[in-house]
Amino acid sequence: MSISRRKFLGWVGGAVGASTVAKAGYTKGNFKGYPDSYGVLHDTTKCVGCRKCEEACYDVNKAEYDLPKPEKPFVDLELLNKKRRTNWKNFTVVNKYEAKKELEAGKKESVRLFRKNQCNHCLEPACASACFVNAFNKTPQGAVQYDVSICVGCRYCINACPFYIPTYNYESWKPQVFKCTLCLPRTKEGKLPGCVETCPTEALLYGKRDELLKVARERISNNPDKYVDHIYGEHEVGGTSWLYLSSAPFTELGLPELGTKTAPEYTHEALSIVPIVVGLWPVLLTGLYAINKQRKKDEKQSKEQAVAQAIADTEAQAKEQLAKTKADLESKKTKEIEKAVKKALDEQAKKNEESS
Amino acid sequence: MKKDKKSKLIYIYIITILTSICLFIVLTGSKLNNPKLKPPVNTVVSDVVEIDTLSGFGLERPITKFPHDLHTKSLIKTSITTNKDCSLCHPVSEDGKNISIKFKRFEDPKDKDDFINLYHDNCLECHEEKNKAGMTNAPLACGECHKESVAEKKRPSIPFEKQIHQLHVKAEDNKCEVCHHGYDETTKKKVYQKGKEQACSDCHGKEGYVSLRQSSHQNCVACHLEKKIQPLECAGCHDANNVSRWQTFFKNIGNTGTRLNRNQPDMILLSAPAKEQAQSKMKKVPFNHKSHEAANDTCRVCHHETVQACKDCHTLYGDDKTGTPNLETAMHKVSNQASCIGCHNKEKSQTNCAGCHSLISVKSSNENTCKVCHTGKSKLSETDHSSYTMSDIPETVTIDKYVNKYNKVVFPHRQVINSLEGKTERNKMAVRFHISKDTLCQGCHHNTPVGETPPLCSSCHDNQKKLAGKKEKNMPGLIGAYHQQCMGCHTKMNLEYLNECEKCHEEKK
Numbered sequence: 094m095s096i097s098r099r100k101f102l103g104w105v106g107g108a109v110g111a112s113t114v115a116k117a118g119y120t121k122g123n124f125k126g127y128p129d130s131y132g133v134l135h136d137t138t139k140c141v142g143c144r145k146c147e148e149a150c151y152d153v154n155k156a157e158y159d160l161p162k163p164e165k166p167f168v169d170l171e172l173l174n175k176k177r178r179t180n181w182k183n184f185t186v187v188n189k190y191e192a193k194k195e196l197e198a199g200k201k202e203s204v205r206l207f208r209k210n211q212c213n214h215c216l217e218p219a220c221a222s223a224c225f226v227n228a229f230n231k232t233p234q235g236a237v238q239y240d241v242s243i244c245v246g247c248r249y250c251i252n253a254c255p256f257y258i259p260t261y262n263y264e265s266w267k268p269q270v271f272k273c274t275l276c277l278p279r280t281k282e283g284k285l286p287g288c289v290e291t292c293p294t295e296a297l298l299y300g301k302r303d304e305l306l307k308v309a310r311e312r313i314s315n316n317p318d319k320y321v322d323h324i325y326g327e328h329e330v331g332g333t334s335w336l337y338l339s340s341a342p343f344t345e346l347g348l349p350e351l352g353t354k355t356a357p358e359y360t361h362e363a364l365s366i367v368p369i370v371v372g373l374w375p376v377l378l379t380g381l382y383a384i385n386k387q388r389k390k391d392e393k394q395s396k397e398q399a400v401a402q403a404i405a406d407t408e409a410q411a412k413e414q415l416a417k418t419k420a421d422l423e424s425k426k427t428k429e430i431e432k433a434v435k436k437a438l439d440e441q442a443k444k445n446e447e448s449s
Numbered sequence: 450m451k452k453d454k455k456s457k458l459i460y461i462y463i464i465t466i467l468t469s470i471c472l473f474i475v476l477t478g479s480k481l482n483n484p485k486l487k488p489p490v491n492t493v494v495s496d497v498v499e500i501d502t503l504s505g506f507g508l509e510r511p512i513t514k515f516p517h518d519l520h521t522k523s524l525i526k527t528s529i530t531t532n533k534d535c536s537l538c539h540p541v542s543e544d545g546k547n548i549s550i551k552f553k554r555f556e557d558p559k560d561k562d563d564f565i566n567l568y569h570d571n572c573l574e575c576h577e578e579k580n581k582a583g584m585t586n587a588p589l590a591c592g593e594c595h596k597e598s599v600a601e602k603k604r605p606s607i608p609f610e611k612q613i614h615q616l617h618v619k620a621e622d623n624k625c626e627v628c629h630h631g632y633d634e635t636t637k638k639k640v641y642q643k644g645k646e647q648a649c650s651d652c653h654g655k656e657g658y659v660s661l662r663q664s665s666h667q668n669c670v671a672c673h674l675e676k677k678i679q680p681l682e683c684a685g686c687h688d689a690n691n692v693s694r695w696q697t698f699f700k701n702i703g704n705t706g707t708r709l710n711r712n713q714p715d716m717i718l719l720s721a722p723a724k725e726q727a728q729s730k731m732k733k734v735p736f737n738h739k740s741h742e743a744a745n746d747t748c749r750v751c752h753h754e755t756v757q758a759c760k761d762c763h764t765l766y767g768d769d770k771t772g773t774p775n776l777e778t779a780m781h782k783v784s785n786q787a788s789c790i791g792c793h794n795k796e797k798s799q800t801n802c803a804g805c806h807s808l809i810s811v812k813s814s815n816e817n818t819c820k821v822c823h824t825g826k827s828k829l830s831e832t833d834h835s836s837y838t839m840s841d842i843p844e845t846v847t848i849d850k851y852v853n854k855y856n857k858v859v860f861p862h863r864q865v866i867n868s869l870e871g872k873t874e875r876n877k878m879a880v881r882f883h884i885s886k887d888t889l890c891q892g893c894h895h896n897t898p899v900g901e902t903p904p905l906c907s908s909c910h911d912n913q914k915k916l917a918g919k920k921e922k923n924m925p926g927l928i929g930a931y932h933q934q935c936m937g938c939h940t941k942m943n944l945e946y947l948n949e950c951e952k953c954h955e956e957k958k
Contacts, residue, residue, distance in 0.1 A: 141936050143948055170948050285914060294936060295929025300916025308922045315810050315923075 101380045108372035124355075125332065126216040130235035131280065132302040132334035133289060134309055135209060137346060138319060139296035142173055142187055142207035146288035146297065150185050150211075153276060153287035173207075176347070181262040181271040185211035185288060192341030206339065208346045209288065209297070212237065212258045212273035213326060214334035219356030223253035228270075235302065235334045236275035244268050255330055255351055275334070302334055309338055331355030496521075496683035497602035500568065506561045510595035514602075518682040523585070525681060534674050538571075548671060550663050604687040609649075610746035611709060612699035623710070628668060632658075644712055648748065651755045708742060711756070715739040718827050721776055725765040729776075732825030740877060753787045783811060789822075793878065801872040802879065804938035805892025817898070821882065834885040836900040842866055850907055851928055856955040858931075893934055906930060 148167035154160060160182055165172055173189040187209050194202045214237045221229035221237065228243040229250065246268025251259045259270045276286035280299075284290070289297040298305065306327060313320045325343045326333040329351045337348065344350055496518035501508070524533060540555060541548050549555045553571050558564045572594075576587035588594050621627045629646035630639040649668075654661040673681055680686050717736045721729040741751070748756055755762075759779060762768075767775030774782070782788045786795065797806040824830070842863045849857030869889050873879035883889060887899055894903035910927040913919050919926075925933055935953070939945075945952070 139933055139937075141932075141940075141948060143950070289914065293928055294932040295914065295925040298916055299914070304916055304922070308916065311923055315812050317811070319807075 096380065096383050101376075104376040104380070105373070108376050109369075124217055126302060126334075127231075127233040127235070130216075130233060130302055130334065131275075131299065132214070132235055132305055132336060133275075133286070134298040134300070134305040134336045134338070136296050136298070136312070136338045137206050137208045138338065138340045139294045140187070140207040140209065141294055141296075142170065142189055143293065144168070144170065144173075144187050145291045145293060146209055147183065147185055147187060149287035149291040150273070151183075153279065154184060154274075158271070178260075179210060179212075179258055179272070180260045181269075184271060184273045185209055188347060190341075190346050192339075192345035194341040194345075204341055206341060206346060208337070208339075208348075210256075210258075210347070211288075211335070212275075213256055214273075214275055215330055215356075216332040216334070217330070217355035217357050219253040219255060219330070220250035220259060222357040222360060223249040225249070232277065234275075234277060234280060236277045236280070237272075238274065238277060239270060239272065241267075241269050244270060246270075253356060255349060255356065302336075305336055309336060312338060328353045331358075495602070495604050495687035495689075497600050499602060502557065503561065503564055506564075510591070511597050513594045514598045514600050516600075518684055521682045535670065548667050550666050603689070604683070605689050605692065607686045607692060608696070608746065610696075610699075611748075612746075613695070614709065618709075627672075645756075646711055647756045648752075650749075708739075709748075713738060713742070716827070719780075720760065721765045722760045729765055731819075732823040734822045735824060735827055735829050737829065737881075744877070750792075751787055796876075796878050799876075800942055801876065803941035805869075805889075807941045808892075808934065808937050809895065813895070829881065830884060832884070834900075835887045837887055839863065839867070848931065851912055855950060858953045859955065892938075 144167045151160060151163065151167070163182070173187065176188050177183070177186045179186055187207055190206045190208065191203050192206050194204050196202055214235060216231070218229060218231055218237045221227075221231055225247075226243050226245055228240050230238045230240065232238050246261075248259075248261055248270070250270055251261060259272045261270055276284075279286060285299050289299040298308065300308075306324065309324045313322055313324075319340055321339050321342060323343070325337040325339070325348055326335055331353065337343065337346070339346055496516060498515040498517050499512055500515055501512040504512075520538075524535075524537065527533065535548065538552055539549050540553060542555070551557070553567055558567060573589060576589055579585045579587045580589065617628070618625075625643070625646050626641040628649075629641065631642040631645060632638075632652070633640045649665060650661055652658045653664045658664075669686075670681070673679070680691070684691060686692070715738060717738050719734040719736045720726055721731075742748075745751070751759075760776060762773055763776045763779040764773075765776055767773055767778070778788075780788055781790045783791055783794055785791045796802070844861070844863045846860040846862045847857055848860055866889060869892070870886060873883040873889070885899070890897060890903060891899060896909070897903040907927050910925065910930045911920070912926050912928065914926045914929070916922065924930075
């Protein structure tokens with residue numbers, strides 16, 4: 094196989110070009126969310142742990158997802174004594190927390206708080222970033238939408254989520270991941286999400302994310318003793334659509350302490366190398382292989398040639414040598430004969446001299 | 450070839466064994482030596498005196514942590530027979546009036562060796578004596594005193610509050626001059642000024658005065674030793690556990706009777722300083738000094754710098770040079786316990802009050818709030834200006850505006866008001882502020898002026914839950930408003946019926 098230099102350079106150029114185009118697509122964490130995207134403000138100081146939101150979520154979703162009946166009814170408040178996670182039957186759960194609140198004098202006070210846990214619909218979702226078939230889509234309305242028809246069931250999204258939200262049904266063959274949908278179909282019709290609609294204490298407030306932030310800040314400034322001066326979700330992992338207010342540190346409510354770096358930001362550098370590797374390496378390696386092969390072939394050829402030449406040379410030399418030796422022997426023989434003849438003649442001559 | 454393979458294997462075995470041994474040592478050794486894994490020892494004590502006076506010269510050995518109480522106890526034991534007291538170690542001045550809190554000196558020696566010898570010679574001499582007498586195992590070797598110790602000193606300040614003070618008053622038969630004194634600048638002497646007694650720390654501890662440590666030890670310990678009454682050891686006053694035990698003891702035996710007598714007024718009319726009063730234009734505030742005395746442990750809760758009238762320092766405009774806040778800030782700052790509002794807010798966070806008061810935000814005060822205190826009258830109002838009687842309040846109120854999944858609520862209105870009235874009568878401050886019973890309405894009917902008949906909640910609270918549709922961003926819809934108000938109150942007052950819908954809503958049929 095022989096490649097012309099021109100061809101080889103052309104391949105390399107093409108691969109580099111393709112990979113730079115692929116890298117330029119990521120804008121590195123500048124995404125502040127779609128304008129006018131919606132979110133929910135969850136004021137945990139108002140949550141009383143009644144679980145009506147769980148019931149409403151079940152009612153809204155049971156038809157579409159064919160959810161089984163819950164083992165314990167939603168009026169059972171005993172199961173709040175254990176921390177629960179979302180699972181494929183429960184897209185949202187409410188948990189009870191005995192939060193330690195620190196007062197000024199260094200004393201600690203234990204306050205009972207409840208918090209509703211569900212998909213936070215991040216502005217730059219880790220699940221969408223991890224999904225290599227693009228089954229997740231961050232909609233302009235704010236919800237992170239999941240398309241089950243594309244999903245291959247690899248569960249990378251479950252691994253990627255910093256809040257441990259997407260869950261999987263291991264008892265079914267169907268590749269499907271379950272999480273809160275922010276009731277996107279309902280909100281498109283102008284209705285409220287199921288949980289927000291039912292919450293009796295209005296601990297959930299649905300509205301535009303920018304306005305919710307203003308409301309949250311107003312609440313904090315009007316009641317400085319009541320709230321921790323931080324809105325969880327404002328900047329965490331680049332911002333989430335679901336915002337939390339609390340009267341105790343958020344880590345006491347089971348919310349992980351996350352930086353403002355978005356999930357895609359963690360992985361985009363490594364992932365951006367993939368196009369370069371996939372585009373460039375085959376070309377390079379193939380080229381190198383071809384060059385190597387050619388070199389080896391040439392080497393072999395020249396080696397063979399050299400061997401043949403050497404054989405021919407030695408043969409010729411041998412022949413020459415043989416002829417020479419033959420000639421030598423011949424001359425020697427003649428000389429011997431002459432000598433012998435001369436000797437015999439001399440002897441005869443001598444004999445003749447003696448006899449006369 | 451076989452030989453090579455064999456030797457190779459042997460090498461591998463040896464290396465594996467050595468590595469595992471090393472790992473074992475490293476891992477377990479670190480665990481054994483990790484001090485955090487050792488069982489905790491009660492190392493925080495009040496009597497540790499860290500002798501680091503030579504640190505300026507550079508220390509060669511770890512500092513000695515001197516157990517003072519140990520030595521005091523030993524001294525007390527022997528003092529019965531030997532008549533020795535603190536002056537054994539702490540020198541007394543020639544006029545007999547001052548005792549040094551330093552060891553065997555009034556002033557620190559300048560020379561390093563002199564300083565070292567001061568301690569070594571004196572301590573070791575006594576220790577040798579004791580050891581010879583066979584009484585103790587007093588340390589003599591260098592390393593026995595100069596060793597690393599986990600003992601940490603912690604000496605919380607003693608709250609010399611009114612009940613302890615009362616004990617001393619009784620013990621000294623009302624003679625204040627035994628402890629309290631002023632200072633005459635001209636004669637440079639201590640003088641007693643009757644009627645002007647103050648807290649020790651009002652002067653001691655400030656620049657130019659003897660330190661509080663020196664003066665309190667000199668005054669207190671000396672007297673206790675003379676009269677041979679406890680507490681005599683450091684831990685007796687400075688140990689947090691002991692202190693809290695004394696406090697509980699006093700609280701349990703109740704107020705030990707008579708009021709502190711310093712000719713303080715029963716009732717004052719609080720105002721701005723005289724020459725600024727005309728500019729102030731705020732009506733004067735009648736202040737019941739007597740009841741506030743009874744409600745607080747020390748005078749210093751309010752008289753935080755010196756026992757004087759507030760306006761003597763807190764003028765109308767304040768003082769930028771000294772950083773003194775103006776009168777308004779001093780009286781109203783919410784975050785400060787010495788201010789009226791700050792302390793009152795703390796009272797209102799009690800369980801019996803918090804039901805209503807926790808829902809009233811700090812920013813909800815209006816022009817009527819000021820009038821409650823700024824009356825201008827010298828007497829507090831004793832009359833109930835209530836515009837209603839119990840019979841005016843409906844017995845029950847049926848809330849059925851948005852009945853859907855849940856049935857209506859029959860609210861026992863009169864019963865709730867009765868209960869609230871009962872709670873306010875139990876607290877003196879509440880009695881004062883809720884003397885007009887109709888102030889209680891504002892806990893729930895939060896925008897209705899006192900004395901007016903409140904409108905229905907639904908006249909302002911609609912059913913709008915969407916943020917976009919709300920009239921005011923932070924105003925909850927009607928259902929949210931009811932639940933926040935009712936459940937908020939119940940939570941703060943630790944009442945039942947928190948999570949059971951059926952307790953309020955009639956059962957759905």
